[in-house]
Amino acid sequence: MSSTADAVFAALTPVVDGIAATFGRSCEVVLHDYRHQRHSVVAVAGSVTGREVGDAMSEIGLRVLAAGADARNEVGYLTRTPDGRMLKCTTLPLRDVDGTLIGALCVNIDISAINRAAGVLSDLLGLSTPPGDAPIATTNFSGDLDQVVDSLVGRAERAHAVPASALGRDQRSELVRSLHDAGVFALRGAPARVARRLGISRTALYNDLARLRGEGNPST
Incomplete structure (x- = not known):
């Protein structure tokens, strides 16, 4: 697999620069090699998210990694x-x-500038923004994988309005489920890092994951 994978990345590396140059300074193209999870960025052109070669994948990358064959x-x-x-x-x-x-x-x-311009044109034309637009999620594009995981845990803490260490078992199970769905546990060594962040033992975390599997969730 290594030789064919290397060929794929070698072929796509010059494509990264070409795509970014085509769309200009508002475009960023990032090539990820998931064989190196903590340093998956192997080529980048543009600076929309500020990432560099050697940085980690984002929350979006975690979700793709967890999906695997799907x-x-x-x-x-x-x-x-x-x-x-x-x-x-x-x-x-x-x-x-x-x-x-x-x-x-x-x-x-x-597309922030385009979005603002569209709003100005809409106002000038007397058009209103359609009500009930779904909120757009925020993505952490940190180049540090631990920071990405910490951001996901912090989001769950804010949802419950208490620190992770103060969550009850049911609330903690919900948090573990959200991390599972976000793809965190597809990372090597993730359970140990998450357990430390939650202030629980790895055994307690594995029990939470076992309950998820018992409820029909994909294996972690």
Whole structure:
């Protein structure tokens, strides 16, 4: 697998620069090699999220990694950066000759300026924004995988309005489920890091994961 995977990344590396140059400074293209989870970025062009070669995958990458064989192209979805900018993103899973997931090619376009311009034009034309638009999730694009995991835990803490260490068992189970659904446990060594972050033993965390499997969740 190594030789075919290496060939895939060697072929796509120059494509990264070409795509970014085509769309200009509002575009960023990132090539991920999932064989190196904590340093998955092997090529990047543009600076929309500020990542560099050697950085880790984002929350989106965790979700793709966890999907494994079921990972599919995600084209033109919207997300927000922590500083409020809106991005239009495309994530394309990469596979070797045997169909094994080996990485992803990601395109991120900052559409904040376009969105603001559209709002001005809408006001000038007397058009109102359609009510009830679904909220757009915020994505942590930190280059540090521990920070990405910590961001996901922190989001769950804010949802419950208490620190993770103060959660009851049912609340903690909900948090573990959200981390599972986000793909955190697809990472090597994730249970130990998450257990430390939650202030519980690994045994307690494995029991929570076992209950999830018993409820019909995919194996972690």
